[in-house]
Amino acid sequence: MQSAAPETELSGAPASAPGTLIFEQPLNERMRTFLRLDFLYNQALHHNEMANPWGSRAAMASLIEILAITTRGDVRSDVLKELESHLATLNEFQSRPGVDAQRLKTLVSNLLRLRSDLMSAGSAFLQPLRDSEFLNAIKLRSAIPGGTCEFDLPDYYFWLAQPDEARMRSFNQWLGLLRPMCDAIAELLWLTRQNGRTRQEIAVGGTFNITFERDNPLQLLRISLPASAGLYPEISGSHHRCSVRFLSWQGITTRPSQTANDVPFMLSCCA
Numbered sequence: 001m002q003s004a005a006p007e008t009e010l011s012g013a014p015a016s017a018p019g020t021l022i023f024e025q026p027l028n029e030r031m032r033t034f035l036r037l038d039f040l041y042n043q044a045l046h047h048n049e050m051a052n053p054w055g056s057r058a059a060m061a062s063l064i065e066i067l068a069i070t071t072r073g074d075v076r077s078d079v080l081k082e083l084e085s086h087l088a089t090l091n092e093f094q095s096r097p098g099v100d101a102q103r104l105k106t107l108v109s110n111l112l113r114l115r116s117d118l119m120s121a122g123s124a125f126l127q128p129l130r131d132s133e134f135l136n137a138i139k140l141r142s143a144i145p146g147g148t149c150e151f152d153l154p155d156y157y158f159w160l161a162q163p164d165e166a167r168m169r170s171f172n173q174w175l176g177l178l179r180p181m182c183d184a185i186a187e188l189l190w191l192t193r194q195n196g197r198t199r200q201e202i203a204v205g206g207t208f209n210i211t212f213e214r215d216n217p218l219q220l221l222r223i224s225l226p227a228s229a230g231l232y233p234e235i236s237g238s239h240h241r242c243s244v245r246f247l248s249w250q251g252i253t254t255r256p257s258q259t260a261n262d263v264p265f266m267l268s269c270c271a
Contacts, residue, residue, distance in 0.1 A: 025221040027239040041182040053160040114184040196270035206259040208244040224266035
């Protein structure tokens, strides 16, 4: 089966129904990086709000992984390029009939604000985190299983023993340095998801093949299934084509197997 590239829509994709699982597959390295950073940033926020030493440990682990990802390339530059691309796309809608002008103005204003915040942060906005001896010691020991025990990092153990408010305040300062980049990434991911047109498909015998138009590159593939279906997709491929196999969940002690049944699902290809 083949799929055509979706038309860009300003109206947005419908929200997922209750009891629905959405599986996402990035179709390029930039989107893969954005998804990972967004996941880690939200994980750090969640654990920091738990207001206990174990939550702070989990939040710190997410922060260390964010720093590891951002050292592999110029993520800030990639985010700014994507913001410019979306701004150019949205500006094209201004001359189209039937467009909600107020909503368009809000979207453009939000992107301009995020771009301004990220540009104001400067190219060295993460340098205080990278230069921190405290964080670098934790990063170094985190590569060792159990390497952040109190006998390995007594200063880390001392910090974890501080009052919850003081510890959370310190961590929020670190997150504040990441916020311009991570807020922009969250908005870009939202816009990318909105650009997808969702349609019903059927995987005959549990298999579905997708071919993308080369002239209209896509960034993200989204597959929606009822949680009660007991199935999940295994997706492989590239930005040119993808192959999807639906596997039957057999529990954690049994190897999953591909279903032989036809599987109805919702597919969204996002530019």
